[in-house]
Amino acid sequence: MKYTYKRGFYWLSVYIILALVPLIIAITGNIPEHRGFWMEFGVALGFIGFGVLCLQFVFSGRFRKIAPTYGMDNILQYHREMGIVAFIFILLHPAVIIVTDPGFISYFDPNVNAPRAVALVFVTLAIIVIIASSIWRLTFGLDYERWRLLHGFLSLAIIFIGVTHSIQVSHYLDPFWKKAGIGVLFLIYGYLILHTRITRPWLNKKKPYKIISVNPERGNCWTLTMKPEGHRRLDFFCGQFVWITIGPTPFSLQQHPFSIASSARDKTISLTTKEMGDFTSTWKDVKPGTRAFLEGPFGSFVPERGKNLFLIMGGIGITPAMGMLRTMRDNKDPRPAVLIYGNITWEDVTFREELEELTRQINLKQVHILEEPPEGWKGETGLVSKELLQKYLPDNPEEFMYFICGPEPLMDVSEIALKDLGIDWRLIYTERFEII
Ligand SMILES: Cc1cc2nc3c(=O)[nH]c(=O)nc-3n(C[C@H](O)[C@H](O)[C@H](O)COP(=O)(O)OP(=O)(O)OC[C@H]3O[C@@H](n4cnc5c(N)ncnc54)[C@H](O)[C@@H]3O)c2cc1C
Numbered sequence: 001m002k003y004t005y006k007r008g009f010y011w012l013s014v015y016i017i018l019a020l021v022p023l024i025i026a027i028t029g030n031i032p033e034h035r036g037f038w039m040e041f042g043v044a045l046g047f048i049g050f051g052v053l054c055l056q057f058v059f060s061g062r063f064r065k066i067a068p069t070y071g072m073d074n075i076l077q078y079h080r081e082m083g084i085v086a087f088i089f090i091l092l093h094p095a096v097i098i099v100t101d102p103g104f105i106s107y108f109d110p111n112v113n114a115p116r117a118v119a120l121v122f123v124t125l126a127i128i129v130i131i132a133s134s135i136w137r138l139t140f141g142l143d144y145e146r147w148r149l150l151h152g153f154l155s156l157a158i159i160f161i162g163v164t165h166s167i168q169v170s171h172y173l174d175p176f177w178k179k180a181g182i183g184v185l186f187l188i189y190g191y192l193i194l195h196t197r198i199t200r201p202w203l204n205k206k207k208p209y210k211i212i213s214v215n216p217e218r219g220n221c222w223t224l225t226m227k228p229e230g231h232r233r234l235d236f237f238c239g240q241f242v243w244i245t246i247g248p249t250p251f252s253l254q255q256h257p258f259s260i261a262s263s264a265r266d267k268t269i270s271l272t273t274k275e276m277g278d279f280t281s282t283w284k285d286v287k288p289g290t291r292a293f294l295e296g297p298f299g300s301f302v303p304e305r306g307k308n309l310f311l312i313m314g315g316i317g318i319t320p321a322m323g324m325l326r327t328m329r330d331n332k333d334p335r336p337a338v339l340i341y342g343n344i345t346w347e348d349v350t351f352r353e354e355l356e357e358l359t360r361q362i363n364l365k366q367v368h369i370l371e372e373p374p375e376g377w378k379g380e381t382g383l384v385s386k387e388l389l390q391k392y393l394p395d396n397p398e399e400f401m402y403f404i405c406g407p408e409p410l411m412d413v414s415e416i417a418l419k420d421l422g423i424d425w426r427l428i429y430t431e432r433f434e435i436i
Pocket residue numbers: 072143144145241254255256257258259260272273274275276277278279280281316319320431432433434435436
């Protein structure tokens with residue numbers, strides 16, 4: 001799945017047009033008398049901020065048309081950055097208007113209109129809570145699930161208040177069709193949330209999986225293998241990921257993303273996790289026969305046909321690479337692959353024995369790099385660095401695709417190093433496991 005400028009411009013244009021829809025509705029047809037640049041500018045900021053905020057639900061909604069094109073981590077990064085842009089616009093909207101005409105401060109006065117004042121103060125506080133809880137989630141002791149719930153609820157409330165506010169003020173939305181337009185827009189975006197949280201899990205209910213084995217792996221990891229029950233296994237490309245819920249129902253707050261570690265040729269699907277927190281630490285106790293639900297596949301961390309593979313993986317970041325290498329083995333794929341695999345100790349190298357076997361089955365060169373090597377270790381030591389990557393970079397680097405997955409520092413160093421070493425950014429793919 002190639003990154004291209006053309007595709008980038010296409011999606012950017014679609015994004016800008018959709019973000020401007022509320023403003024376009026406001027300024028179409030008869031518009032009221034001009035009240036000076038700054039006043040109209042302040043109003044425009046509100047409509048644009050509202051449009052950008054609504055679009056945030058498209059990015060967090062895991063829509064497969066978008067996710068496979070750009071990758072989950074890039075989309076979430078964009079979601080984060082555009083969230084900040086939306087909030088700046090929304091906060092500037094009253095600020096610019098009030099500075100231009102201080103009389104508008106009355107909008108925040110409960111003696112003038114209590115519901116309106118409460119709603120506007122709520123929006124301001126909600127924005128502060130969303131930003132603070134996203135930056136300092138762990139400091140506040142919020143687990144990921146509760147944070148996600150709070151984040152979604154507050155964002156939806158802000159949008160709802162935004163719609164009500166613009167309809168109530170009505171300055172630019174006077175003919176009824178404009179109010180209806182803004183209302184319909186809200187319903188469409190509201191449905192996107194319902195689709196993600198209700199419709200999709202409901203459809204998924206008909207496609208359960210049965211966990212058939214739970215196996216320990218090196219490095220405090222566990223592999224769940226599951227088979228479809230009464231339906232065809234989902235189709236995926238190696239390197240992609242799914243969202244899994246474990247238990248009798250797909251309606252659960254505990255829905256987590258995992259890369260598919262098994263071969264795309266297998267009839268079953270395997271996911272491997274390292275014990276991290278409340279969800280992943282339950283895997284070792286899962287009983288074979290338990291139900292699971294998979295949503296997906298997602299992700300653009302997928303090798304192109306005809307391109308060789310240069311894999312830079314760290315720790316549990318090996319899972320998508322296992323999917324790729326196992327698929328190459330099953331397809332008898334002769335392409336060269338280089339695996340740079342960083343771990344702390346030799347004992348912790350997940351899939352160590354299988355990788356050894358894979359070097360005999362396919363054209364794989366593996367380079368282990370250990371932070372705490374055992375005595376007598378002759379391989380690479382320390383952390384992945386530009387020098388190390390340069391040492392193993394192939395002579396024909398443009399014929400390779402570069403995949404990076406692992407702890408954040410490894411990913412940052414490797415991405416920058418590859419670019420410094422002259423690798424075209426369009427050949428570099430990253431998959432970040434830590435979302436926030
Ligand atoms: C595309 C992708 C593929 C992944 N593949 C693997 C894999 O193959 N193996 C593996 O061990 N881990 C993988 N992860 C990470 C895995 O999803 C998290 O480690 C897991 O969700 C942690 O849940 P927890 O409750 O046990 O830990 P917690 O301590 O609650 O969370 C640890 C971190 O995991 C992330 N996280 C937690 N819950 C969620 C959620 N519901 N949705 C999204 N992120 C969440 C957050 O960044 C959080 O800070 C992947 C993540 C992504 C985004």
